[in-house]
Amino acid sequence: MKSPRNKTIDLTAEEGAEYLARCVRADTPVTPAQAANRVILGDTFRVMPNLPRAFADLMIADPPYNLDKDFSGRKFTKMTDEEYLVYTEAWLSQALPLLKPEASVYVCCDWRSSMIVGPVLEKHLRVRNRITWQREKGRGAAGNWKNGMEDIWFATNSSRYIFNLDAVKIRRKVVAPYRAGGKPKDWEQTKEGNFRITCPSNFWDDISVPYWSMAENTAHPTQKPEKLVAKLILASSNPGGMVFDPFLGSGTTAVTAKKLGRCFCGVEINERCCVWAQKRLEMAETDKAIQGYADGVFWERNSAPRRQA
Numbered sequence: 001m002k003s004p005r006n007k008t009i010d011l012t013a014e015e016g017a018e019y020l021a022r023c024v025r026a027d028t029p030v031t032p033a034q035a036a037n038r039v040i041l042g043d044t045f046r047v048m049p050n051l052p053r054a055f056a057d058l059m060i061a062d063p064p065y066n067l068d069k070d071f072s073g074r075k076f077t078k079m080t081d082e083e084y085l086v087y088t089e090a091w092l093s094q095a096l097p098l099l100k101p102e103a104s105v106y107v108c109c110d111w112r113s114s115m116i117v118g119p120v121l122e123k124h125l126r127v128r129n130r131i132t133w134q135r136e137k138g139r140g141a142a143g144n145w146k147n148g149m150e151d152i153w154f155a156t157n158s159s160r161y162i163f164n165l166d167a168v169k170i171r172r173k174v175v176a177p178y179r180a181g182g183k184p185k186d187w188e189q190t191k192e193g194n195f196r197i198t199c200p201s202n203f204w205d206d207i208s209v210p211y212w213s214m215a216e217n218t219a220h221p222t223q224k225p226e227k228l229v230a231k232l233i234l235a236s237s238n239p240g241g242m243v244f245d246p247f248l249g250s251g252t253t254a255v256t257a258k259k260l261g262r263c264f265c266g267v268e269i270n271e272r273c274c275v276w277a278q279k280r281l282e283m284a285e286t287d288k289a290i291q292g293y294a295d296g297v298f299w300e301r302n303s304a305p306r307r308q309a
């Protein structure tokens with residue numbers, strides 16, 4: 001029995017079949033219109049050759065990190081570093097022709113896979129930054145530091161790219177409210193306290209991993225928070241743009257793109273994950289809220305009012 005406050009998305013087998021039927025396959029080449037706003041069920045290595053060339057404005061890739069991991073019934077087995085390098089080259093070289101010349105790319109990693117992914121990206125793209133996400137949650141280790149962060153590489157296809165700085169500003173509490181001429185300097189006084197709207201850095205400590213009381217939560221073992229993906233989408237695409245995800249998982253990229261008025265296309269090999277993605281896309285028809293993002297700004301961890309995005 002789930003507690004009434006537990007919002008984790010759960011489906012019966014019958015419901016699952018209905019959602020799975022909404023996914024498409026791409027066993028033969030598809031047009032941009034056929035790829036738009038679709039969850040494609042299949043192996044990304046077989047699907048990507050059938051996707052349209054130069055159709056994506058933004059790619060967000062969250063591949064399996066090089067760890068033994070059970071993705072809801074389908075296992076990823078840790079490779080040697082050399083094998084993971086070949087694997088990364090293989091999926092990236094299939095993804096690159098799908099990008100528009102002015103496209104941006106984000107790739108998620110843990111600290112170890114990051115050492116392999118970064119140089120591969122550098123070889124093919126213009127690497128612009130490495131975001132560090134302080135995830136908080138992580139398994140303790142007796143003989144090592146707990147792993148509490150992830151990397152997100154930011155790269156672009158060329159020197160021309162979208163970066164909407166104003167769309168990703170952060171609302172932070174002011175610790176030392178400085179006044180000039182008796183007036184707040186770069187901050188505002190509200191009933192809730194004193195706040196400053198600031199530019200985001202490449203260190204993100206304002207985002208929690210999805211957990212059971214959040215409407216976006218599923219049982220996917222490595223689900224990314226919508227708040228994190230929202231920052232990437234808002235900064236690096238415009239409304240109506242196409243966001244592509246070759247490892248869609250529980251659908252976070254697709255759902256967040258939909259909530260923010262972008263088009264999406266995601267590929268996922270696991271049927272259970274595809275079901276979660278479709279269920280979340282259905283929920284996004286009526287609920288466009290993204291936890292931690294309200295009034296056009298990102299709020300510090302656990303401080304945002306819950307409103308429609």
Ligand SMILES: C[S@@+](CC[C@H](N)C(=O)[O-])C[C@H]1O[C@@H](n2cnc3c(N)ncnc32)[C@H](O)[C@@H]1O
Nearest residue numbers: 043044062071223224247249250252268269270
């Ligand atoms: C790290 S997870 C992505 C999680 C996702 N960002 C989310 O928020 O749910 C990687 C996903 O890639 C999927 N995957 C692994 N190999 C794949 C392949 N060859 N083709 C398509 N999907 C694959 C796994 O099933 C898993 O769901």
